[in-house]
Amino acid sequence: MEKLFELSHQNPALFVDILESIKDAILITDHEGTTLWLNSASEEMHGIPRNKITGRNVRDLEKEGLFEPSVLRMTLEEGKNVSTVQTVGNGKKYIATGHLVKNKDGKVIAAVAHLRDITDAVKNTSKLQEIEELLEKYSAQIRKLTNMQKNSNRAEYVNFGGKSKSRVSARKIIEKIAAVDTTALIVGETGTGKSLTAEKIHMLSKRKNGPFIQINCASLPDSLLESELFGYEKGSFTGATSKGKQGLIQAAETGTLFLDEIGEMPIHLQTKILHFLQSKTYMPIGAREPRYADVRIIAATNRDLEGMLAEGTFRSDLFYRLNILTVKMPALRESRDDIKDLAIYFLDLYNGKYNKSKHFSEGVLKNFLQYSWPGNVRELENLIERLVILSEDKVIEEKDLPQKMIRRNMLSSSPSHSNHATMPEILEEMEKKMIIDALEKENSTRKAAKYLGVTQSLLMRRIRKYNIQLVVEASKSFVK
Ligand SMILES: Nc1ncnc2c1ncn2[C@@H]1O[C@H](COP(=O)(O)OP(=O)(O)OP(=O)(O)O)[C@@H](O)[C@H]1O
Ligand SMILES: [Mg+2]
Structure with missing residues (x-):
């Protein structure tokens, strides 16, 4: 001093x-x-x-x-x-x-x-609040959509009929899963009916009067997924000032929580889910005391979880816990005996919806049987809805089918490959087919590139080379 x-x-x-x-x-x-x-x-x-x-x-x-x-x-x-x-x-x-x-x-x-x-700090806080509000809005919309889907009641009346071996055995497992109250896993390619099956299991189970809540683990960034699932306590992080928030686990009390695309769940949340499966208790973000919830978990994925175990991106203890009861939804190309029945089912459905009375020609049904259906039941359903709306005559003919179906079928049956085409020509045709399949399956060039094991820029070059058109539909993109 x-x-x-x-x-x-x-x-x-x-x-x-x-x-x-x-x-x-x-x-x-x-x-x-x-x-x-x-x-x-x-x-x-x-x-x-x-x-x-x-x-x-x-x-x-x-x-x-x-x-x-x-x-x-x-x-x-x-x-x-x-x-x-x-x-x-x-x-x-x-x-x-x-x-x-x-x-x-x-x-x-x-x-x-x-x-x-403190201008920047205030800005960040209000940004967080904005995000929180947006999230709230989106979750409300997702719940509304889920309910709309529920209202369409398909899960209620679909009986998963079908006579193919793989579908008959899947149906038996579904019934067994519905009769018990343990965690279950649904696997299968995209569009094979995993989400529908989850809802069906809930409706056949003793929890049918409780809520069926679903969340797609791939649709939210990690931190938001965590707060959606587990909720948070009032004031537990900057921006969470307001009231705190109930998580979906709590919202599914006495019912079923469907974790769709569980393969996309980050490891630290896998740990939290595993803890919940083992103890039926969980910690909301910022909470001091664990909460109990009486909820059945059903998970689904189109990823190869076992492959992810080796990579270390999926916890093996969670996998074994989920894998106790597993049903594999068959790909359409592995259950060809069901294609005709499903096609007629969707034809009736959309004839009714659009007030039409269309039929398939024999040739069209033959094409359906030969096609590889990378988008499975969803692809079949979307195609039939489009055909009912767009075809000119009462009878839906081969000319009404998308080029890719006809071209593909020519590729699998044309003698030209074995007799006249050169090896580079065949390889190019195969490459093109693989790209189209991957794009249809994954719905995005980034994911398709990953699926094919090539870089996105290489995939984009090939798309240009083969002049494959990326078409954006109302809800998804696909290729022609
Ligand atoms: N057996 C069936 N009967 C009638 N419709 C079905 C059947 N299976 C699937 N569908 C319909 O096919 C579409 C795709 O099904 P769903 O969404 O359940 O597939 P998914 O396997 O969950 O797909 P993704 O992996 O893309 O989430 C839905 O419109 C569903 O209603
Ligand atoms: Mg699904």
């Missing part, structure tokens, strides 16, 4: 220099609020030269909108130190604290305001 006084003796402006070196804004007034001095940071903050502020009373400056509210006016009025958030003329936000300086007798002789810029 003495040393400091000594220094100040040598340099009478020492304390002013110190205050000038501070990045936070400092403003000093006398006991009436008349400005005596402010540092450069404060000058910069107000954006006007200090000689336009010194000598003026903070009450007048406040009226002119230089700051809102004046922390020093408040401090002097209340006779004690005050903290507030102050907005300055340029819209920036500051944490402002006013301090009273008193003499030996306790009389106020001056007041000092100290202001720190």
Whole structure:
């Protein structure tokens, strides 16, 4: 202290220099609020030269909108130190604290305001809040869509009929899974009916009067997925200021929670889910006490989970826990005996919906039987809906089918390959076919490239080379 006084003796402006070196804004007034001095940071903050502020009373400056509210006016009025958030003329936000300086007798002789810029912090917080609100909006929409899908009642009346060996055996397993109350896993390619099956299992189970809640683990970023699933406590992280939020696990109480695309779930959430499966308890984000929920978990994936175990991207203990009861939904090309029945089922459905009475020609049904159906039942259903709407005549003919089906069938049956085509021609044709299949299956060039084990730029070059057209439909993209 003495040393400091000594220094100040040598340099009478020492304390002013110190205050000038501070990045936070400092403003000093006398006991009436008349400005005596402010540092450069404060000058910069107000954006006007200090000689336009010194000598003026903070009450007048406040009226002119230089700051809102004046922390020093408040401090002097209340006779004690005050903290507030102050907005300055340029819209920036500051944490402002006013301090009273008193003499030996306790009389106020001056007041000092100290202001720190919190604009960025506030922005981040409100951004988080915006995200939270958006998320809330989307989850509501997803729930609404889920309910709409439920209202269509397909899961209720679909009997998973079908006489192919693979479908008969899948049906038997589905019935067994529905009769017990343990975790189950549904595997199968895209469009084979995994989501429908999950709902069907719920409806056949003793939980049928409880809620059926589903979430697609691939559809949300990791942190949002966690808060969606487990919920969070009030004020557990910046931005989670409001009320806290119930997670889907709680929302599914007494019912079934369907974790779709579980292969996309990040490892740390796999751990939390495994814990829930083992104990029926979980921790909402920021909670101190575990919560109990009576929920059955059904998971589905089109990924090769066993392959992911080796890569370390899926926890083996969770896999074995899920894999106790597994049903594999057959790909259409592996259950060709069902194609005709399913085609007629969808034809009736869409004839009814669009008030038409169309039929398939023999040739069309033959094409259906030969085609590889990379998009499985979904592809068959979408195609038939389109054919019912778009075909001109009562009878749906081969000419109404998409080029790719006819071309593909020619490829598999044409003698030209064995007799006349050169090896490079056949290889190119195969490459093209693989690309089309992958694009149809994965619905995006990024995922298709991953599926094929090539880079996205190589895939894009091949798409251009073969002039494959990417067509965007209402809900997904596919190729022709
Ligand atoms: N046996 C069936 N009977 C009638 N419709 C079916 C049948 N199986 C599947 N579908 C229909 O096919 C479409 C795809 O089914 P679903 O969404 O259940 O497949 P998925 O395997 O979950 O696909 P993804 O892997 O892309 O999520 C849906 O419209 C579904 O109603
Ligand atoms: Mg699905």
